[in-house]
Amino acid sequence: MSAEKPKEKNAELSQAALVESEQLMGKSLVCLKRLLCQLLQKDVSAEGLQRIYKHLEPFITSARPHERLRSIDVSVAVLEFFLEKLQLPSDCDVSQFFNLPSILARFGPRCSDDSLPVRQFAVQGIKATLKTATIYEGQPKAQKDEIIEALDILKERSLAQEPNALFAVVNDISKVLAKKVPAAQLSEFVFILLDGLIDPDSQSSSGTCVVLNSLMRQRGGELSSEVEKFVKSVHERLGRIVIPQTRTGTLRSLRTFSGHHLIAVMTSLLEFPVPYDREIVDSWQTLAGDKQLTRHMFEHMLDLLTNSLPYKERAERGAAPIFLPMPVPMASICALTEVFRTEDTEEVVQSMFHRLFSAIILRIGCATVIKKAEKAKVPTSDPARDAVMCLRELLVRAELTDVVNGMDEAFAFQMLETFDFPQGITILARLLCASAPSYVGQVVASLTSSLSSLYEQHRVVTCSFFSELINQKCLGDLTLVEMQMNSLLGRLIDQSHIVRMLCIRGLGNVSELGSDQVHKYSTTILSAMMSGMDDRDDPMDLITLESMSGLSKIISQIEEGHVRAILINIALRIRPCFEKPKPEVRAAAFVLFGKLSKFGDGPSRAPFLEQIHNNFISLLLHMNEDDHNVVVACKEALREVGPLLESESVNKMFQKHLVPDGHLHYGEFMNDLSRLLIADFNDKISFYAMGCVTFFKSMWPSIKANAALFVGFLLGNLPKERRKQMSKEHICGALIMLLRDPSPDVRVAAASASSLLHEF
Numbered sequence: 001m002s003a004e005k006p007k008e009k010n011a012e013l014s015q016a017a018l019v020e021s022e023q024l025m026g027k028s029l030v031c032l033k034r035l036l037c038q039l040l041q042k043d044v045s046a047e048g049l050q051r052i053y054k055h056l057e058p059f060i061t062s063a064r065p066h067e068r069l070r071s072i073d074v075s076v077a078v079l080e081f082f083l084e085k086l087q088l089p090s091d092c093d094v095s096q097f098f099n100l101p102s103i104l105a106r107f108g109p110r111c112s113d114d115s116l117p118v119r120q121f122a123v124q125g126i127k128a129t130l131k132t133a134t135i136y137e138g139q140p141k142a143q144k145d146e147i148i149e150a151l152d153i154l155k156e157r158s159l160a161q162e163p164n165a166l167f168a169v170v171n172d173i174s175k176v177l178a179k180k181v182p183a184a185q186l187s188e189f190v191f192i193l194l195d196g197l198i199d200p201d202s203q204s205s206s207g208t209c210v211v212l213n214s215l216m217r218q219r220g221g222e223l224s225s226e227v228e229k230f231v232k233s234v235h236e237r238l239g240r241i242v243i244p245q246t247r248t249g250t251l252r253s254l255r256t257f258s259g260h261h262l263i264a265v266m267t268s269l270l271e272f273p274v275p276y277d278r279e280i281v282d283s284w285q286t287l288a289g290d291k292q293l294t295r296h297m298f299e300h301m302l303d304l305l306t307n308s309l310p311y312k313e314r315a316e317r318g319a320a321p322i323f324l325p326m327p328v329p330m331a332s333i334c335a336l337t338e339v340f341r342t343e344d345t346e347e348v349v350q351s352m353f354h355r356l357f358s359a360i361i362l363r364i365g366c367a368t369v370i371k372k373a374e375k376a377k378v379p380t381s382d383p384a385r386d387a388v389m390c391l392r393e394l395l396v397r398a399e400l401t402d403v404v405n406g407m408d409e410a411f412a413f414q415m416l417e418t419f420d421f422p423q424g425i426t427i428l429a430r431l432l433c434a435s436a437p438s439y440v441g442q443v444v445a446s447l448t449s450s451l452s453s454l455y456e457q458h459r460v461v462t463c464s465f466f467s468e469l470i471n472q473k474c475l476g477d478l479t480l481v482e483m484q485m486n487s488l489l490g491r492l493i494d495q496s497h498i499v500r501m502l503c504i505r506g507l508g509n510v511s512e513l514g515s516d517q518v519h520k521y522s523t524t525i526l527s528a529m530m531s532g533m534d535d536r537d538d539p540m541d542l543i544t545l546e547s548m549s550g551l552s553k554i555i556s557q558i559e560e561g562h563v564r565a566i567l568i569n570i571a572l573r574i575r576p577c578f579e580k581p582k583p584e585v586r587a588a589a590f591v592l593f594g595k596l597s598k599f600g601d602g603p604s605r606a607p608f609l610e611q612i613h614n615n616f617i618s619l620l621l622h623m624n625e626d627d628h629n630v631v632v633a634c635k636e637a638l639r640e641v642g643p644l645l646e647s648e649s650v651n652k653m654f655q656k657h658l659v660p661d662g663h664l665h666y667g668e669f670m671n672d673l674s675r676l677l678i679a680d681f682n683d684k685i686s687f688y689a690m691g692c693v694t695f696f697k698s699m700w701p702s703i704k705a706n707a708a709l710f711v712g713f714l715l716g717n718l719p720k721e722r723r724k725q726m727s728k729e730h731i732c733g734a735l736i737m738l739l740r741d742p743s744p745d746v747r748v749a750a751a752s753a754s755s756l757l758h759e760f
Contacts, residue, residue: 029070033077040078044085046097052078053099060106063200065115072110072121079103079128086135094136094182101185103129104177105192109199112170112207116159123155123173130180147176170207174214186219187226197237197250205241209249216256227261231268238279251286258287262296270304270331274381281338288342295348297339298356304332305359310366310455323369325383333363333390334381340393349397354442356394361425361465362450363387365457368421384417391416402435403428422464422502429468437475444469444480451487456496463491463499467506473513481513485521492528497535501542504532508550511557518557525554530566533573541577541585548574548588552595560599567604571596571611578618581699583627590619590630594637600644612641613684617691620673621706623658624666632660647680667709674713678722686726689714693734701741705749708738712753732757 036052043051056078059071094100103125110122130148135141154176157169181189193215196208223230234254241247258265265287272280288294311323336356339345349356367383392413395404407413407428415424433440447465450458466484474480488503507528510521518525532547551570555563563570570592577589593615600608619641623634635658642651653676657669678685692714695707711731718726735757738750 025070029073033074036074036078037081040082041085044082044087046099049078049082050099053103057102057106060110061195061199065118065201068110068113068201069115069118069121072107072118072125075103076121076125076128079125079132083128083132083135083141086132088135090138092136092138094133095184097133097136098185100129100133100182101189102192104181105189105196108173108177108193108211109196109201109204109208111158111173112166112203112210114201114203116161119158120155123151123158126173126177127151127155130176133180133182147179151176166203167210170210171214174211175218177211178215178218181215181219183222186222190215190223190226190230191233194233194237197246198240202243202246205243205246206249209246209253213249213253213256216253216260220257221260223257224261224264227264228268228271230257231265235272235279235283238282239277247282251282254283255286255290255293258293259290262293263300266297266300266335270328270335272331274331274334274386276334276338284335284338285342288339289344291344291348294339294345295352298336298348298352301332301336302355302359304328305363308332310363310457311370322371325370325381329363329366330381330383330386333360333367333383333386336360337386337390337393340390340397343397346397346399349394350399353394353398353439354446357391357439358443358446358450360387360391360394361428361461362447362453362458364391364416365421365425365461366455368417368419369457382417388413388416398436400432400436403431406431406435422460422498425461425464426468429465430472433469433472433475440469440475441477441480444484448483448487451491456499459491459494459496459499460502463488463502463506467502467509470506471509471512478517481510481517485510485524489524489528492531497537497539497543500532500535501538501546504528504543504546504550508546508553511550511553515557518554519562522554522558522562525550526563526566529554530569530573541580541582544577544580545582545585545588548577548585548592552588552592555592555595555598560602560604563599564602564604567596567599568607568611571608571615575615575618578615578622579698583630586622587627587629587633590622590633590637593619594633594640597637597640597644600641605644609644609646612644613687617688617695617707617710620670620710621692621695621703623664624706625700625702635660635664647676649676650680666706670706670710671713671717674710674717678714678717678719682722685714685718685722689726689731693731696734696738701743701746704738704741704743704746708735708746708749708753711735712756716753716756 040048040052042048053075056071056075059067060075062068062071107122107125107129110118111126113119113122127148130151131145134143134145134148139145151173154169154172157172158166160166160169177189190212193208193212197205197212199205199208231254234250238247238250241250254265269280269283276284287297308328309326310329311326314322314324316322340349364384364387367387370383372380372382392404392407395407407424410427412424412427415421415427432443444466447462450462453459453462466487470481470484470488474484485507488506491499491503494500494503507525510525511518529547529551532543532550535543535547538544574589574592577585580586580589596608597612600612619634619638622630623638625631638654639658642654645651650673653669653673657664677688681688689711692707692711695703698704698707712735715723715726715728715731732754735750735754738746739754741747741750
């Protein structure tokens, strides 16, 4: 018991000391109020008030509750004394009360302070300040203002501790402020109020959001000249807000403000650098949460993408021009991506899908040629990757999951980021037809004008899309088919060889529409294919390849009468393609030649048989080259022309041994074939042999070796009585030259061929 008595005594002394301290502090505050009021008495003006208030203001937003309480208590006493003593001339103006914005902006957040006395003093101070403003406006002191007097009721209601009730009080106070803040001082009030968003008291920062949102709803339209500053200020505060509720409220205030100045707010947001930081991303997504704003946002961004330069072209001395990114389309694409990630946009996205989809794929085309930033010190955006991501998010928001999955499986999104983007667009068109046919017609209508765009990439994208639509039969819409065909025919004279190639591809895809449509358009299509094969500005033989592929598909569905006039012309046109460096071109040429055999058994039999003999050696030699597709094409072509050779034994040999994917012992086959040719085509042997000699200068060692071996078989199996018909000196001289060829395979083949000529 004796040990407990000192503790109790110490506690009593501490409690007594605390009470005494509080009493002293209370007396000190009373003295401070009197002192400040006496100082103000010497200069009862806005300037005199400011000299005192500026020392109290920092403590009003202090993180320490007792400092906030004491400072706002003293401030209210000073304000009420100022109101009581204020005498103004008749020509005064409220703008002379320049303290008003700062006082109201500091007191506003305190109306929701965690401390009940602070809330009470804040409402009391706002009433005194607004009452003072009415005197500056010329009203008598005795005149009552119902709105201002209603603050007494709100002061009583601020005693509530329940969050919803307190929110209602602050909301009503914000309405009073929105009505009473003079227009000339509104801007200053707003920008000081923004500091309340980072108030150390969480309830006060949330209360600031309530005041700000109400103010933006009722008075935001008056801040048209301050949009850029407001957006930047909000962005800066968002980066410092740590309370989630305050952050959400701030973003909603920005959205409310955007209801008055949407385009200006969007313009300000678009000026921030990409990739966007978290604050700008959240801003875009919050704006998109309002369906009434979303459609206008999409309209504006579509306008920007359509009318802004996609890139800046910079000429390089002695080199191809460089395409540099332009900020507006890059920022617009990044903004759209974030907007699409907002679930609330689904309905608007679906209603505007065709326009959004068209604009984005056109942007993808241009983005693939833009030079990417190298060794940047800060994060930079990849224009192509950003545009492709935007497309992905659009498809997701439009609930086209099958399209997204199909693109992923085909790695088509990756294609869209490279110069192979036309293939990616082709896959995209195919998937869209399969999964969302209702959008196709609208997309076509949106893209059609891009066929005459100044930008090659726009025309490439559009032609890629249209070409695949024809391949997909335009979903059975024959009117759409005809429109697509006419569109592609009109671009066959395009300056871009890629565009011309895609047009040829699309016209070739008419073969998928059925025989009736093929017959209907056969003359037009055949003419286009022939002009494509004559295209001289075809550096990579892309147009030639598509022309031959298209012809192969078309001629399989038309009658001999449609092609009779140009059959031999086609055969002559494709012959140079047998020796093209690109294996795809060689394969397509051999396939096409085989398909032409369909017309070789009618009125065109004799001239086509001559073409078979002219190309016979090329077919046989390329049947043993390095590219598998060419080998298969040659085997198929020989099987197709076999029945036209008028040699049952040769045809039988082709049908039996030239299995497309089967293994062929080339040497034995050619040796046996040479005997059959000597027996059935005696008058052609010299022609064949000289044809082989021409291939001794081929660019491919395998072809030179095949030619040497075949000429050895032809001459070695030739009966003695027929050897005089051959130009032995020329052939043997050419073989001797091959013995010095750099390729060992060629030298071996030449030596083997020479060994077969020992009886010559």
